[in-house]
Amino acid sequence: MTDAPDPTVGEIGEHRILREIFAALDGSSRAIVGPGDDAAVLAAPGGRVVLTTDTLVQGPDFRLAWSGPSDLGWKSAAVNLADVAAMGARPVALLVALAMPADTRLSFVGALASGLRAACDTLAPGCAVEGGDLTISPTLTIAVTAVGVLDGVDPVLRSGARPGDVVALAGRAGRAAAGLELLFSRFRDAAGEAVAVARGTLSAAERADLDAQLRPEPPIALGAVAAAAGATAMMDVSDGLALDARRLAAASGVTLALSADALAPDPVGALEGGEDHALLATFPSAAAVPEGFRVLGVVQAPGDDALLVDGVAYTGPGGWDPYRDWDRHTG
Amino acid sequence: MTDAPDPTVGEIGEHRILREIFAALDGSSRAIVGPGDDAAVLAAPGGRVVLTTDTLVQGPDFRLAWSGPSDLGWKSAAVNLADVAAMGARPVALLVALAMPADTRLSFVGALASGLRAACDTLAPGCAVEGGDLTISPTLTIAVTAVGVLDGVDPVLRSGARPGDVVALAGRAGRAAAGLELLFSRFRDAAGEAVAVARGTLSAAERADLDAQLRPEPPIALGAVAAAAGATAMMDVSDGLALDARRLAAASGVTLALSADALAPDPVGALEGGEDHALLATFPSAAAVPEGFRVLGVVQAPGDDALLVDGVAYTGPGGWDPYRDWDRHTG
DSSP states (O other), rough: OOOSSSBBTTSSHHHHHHHHHHHTTOOOOOOOOOOSSSSEEEEEETTTEEEEEEEBTTTTTTTTTTTTTTHHHHHHHHHHHHHHTTOOOEEEEEEEEEEOOOOOOOHHHHHHHHHHHHHHHHHSSTTTTEEEEEEESSSSSSEEEEEEETTTTTTOGGGOTTTEEEEEEEEEESSHHHHHHHHHHHHBTTTSSOOOOOGSSSSSSHHHHHHHHHOOOOOHHHOOOOOOTTTTTEEEEEEOHHHHHHHHEEEEEEEEEGGGGGGTOOOHHHHHHHOEEEEEEEEEEESGGOTTTOOOEEEEEOOSSSSSEEEEEOOOOOOOOOOTTTTTOOO | OOOSSSSSSTOOOHHHHHHHHHHHTTTOSSBBOOTTSEEEEEOOOSSOOOOOOOEEBBTTTBOOOTTOOOHHHHHHHHHHHHHHHHOOOOOEEEEEEEEEETOOOOOHHHHHHHHHHHHHHHTTTOOOEEEEEEEOOOOOEEEEEEEEEEETTTOOGGGGOTTTTTEEEEEEESHHHHHHHHHHHBOOOOOOOOHHHHHHHHSHHHHHHHHHHHHHOOTHHHHHHHHHHHHHHEEEEEEOHHHHHHHHHHHHEEEEEGGGGGTTTTTHHHOOOOOOOEEEEEEEHHHHOOTOOOEEEEEOEEEEEEEEEEEEESOOOOOOOHHHHTTTHHH
């Protein structure tokens, strides 16, 4: 034990780290049993729960020169909340498995917990961190599991789109990728290493792109809204609209026909940029599309191509595959 | 893409890795929506769910020279199933966030998935892997979230033990630590690096200790049995009986008074060895203790010490703290 004001996690016991985390989360738990026992206990009104997990790893997924601990907490919450929303569910809890190097500062852990909480409070009020796990690892890794409830509606799958449905999107497309491009083009040193972001050198539009990358704000509440409005299919756009639209089309056995105008001002950026975590959904008619979604096109009977843009097969890169692409952008 | 018979995950796309995993899990899903959509959807009969997460990290938690991929899958399932059981719940699903180096072989991933499935089938029939996430990482990391349902009973917390209750244990204590000691003392080279285990050089008892460390078999089903029998408190013994008994005593505001005879033949090993994932529980009377649990002692009104053995305060090491101890046992 040490009384240093900001010790490393390798210098102190698990108990003190938990105290720092619990201070950041204080008062946020809404579980039947929150953090501190062997497991959390949550109410599951309606008798069904939605569960998803997504991990951020230092290197492939983030650089500490670009992302502060609060950003990392925020983003690791947001990307998981989006997957819950994409099922038409309302997020109610996060579990956070945090593996970190022994030289991680206690204040870093506290700021990360604060970022998790801020994302929940902002994007999914009523959702909180209800459990987790702490481990020492050479590689900073944040594995989050998100839990949602359906409030009486049926889950909205990828497979429900039918010819004649309307295709719509809530949230941004292409902004997070523009922010990543900005980081790689403007905030690396001569050796290619990430350097701290000088926000003062950025325009307002560039800052917005950067924020879309570092602290994304997916339209979480619109997931349940879409389900209540009768969405026939829905998914989180994490790997780029083109790739994810093809996935939805394949799962549903249909073709999606989009309009380039609807993707203006940068259709290619919108189709190929990942990590915005917009919600791509189909609805039985234009009248059913709820506020917050914009119409991108229509669902057609299956053809030779799963994705058309202005009537032409879209053959651009399919988007992000962590196994194929992870070192395309390193160093 | 490659047609190599056993490519690395860095050589192939996520789709092919998922195909390997789904092949290992084939037919095991019992979810309303299993793997393949944005999130899993599970039935939560009784309207409550139990959730926990626990991570295994290469280095601090395992060495590949000692643990094969099937062992890792098994253990990462077992330790999480035990936390669900310790709430009195029945495990119904696992979510697995797997972060692995780009040079990990596809066959390794398949064997890990098979190990996860085997642990579920053996320890918690009806439970299956229902979702997950794949990421590239320099450090092999397996973060599992386990989900349980309560089947109408109330969750059993750490805080419910009352003076006069009987203390009982289901499962082993000290065996997994003996197995770890065996690995460190017998299966390292002159430089201290882990080397493959020559099982033929081990006695039957030593092999059992080794299996307790590498493929633990916590008494998962006895968690729900204890809850139904009226257990007043319960927890998973992961960090050693002494430390975890003190935690239960502190949460309940009582003293636990154990008998050394009940911990024979090696009371110190039983008190200080972690990782067996036995279930420590208290019951309102000896008559209430279900088959599979053995009585260790009684609950007393709180005194100066949270844990007594044969009436004397137990002051031995408190057990495993990953922040304090993680490199005590390295290389």
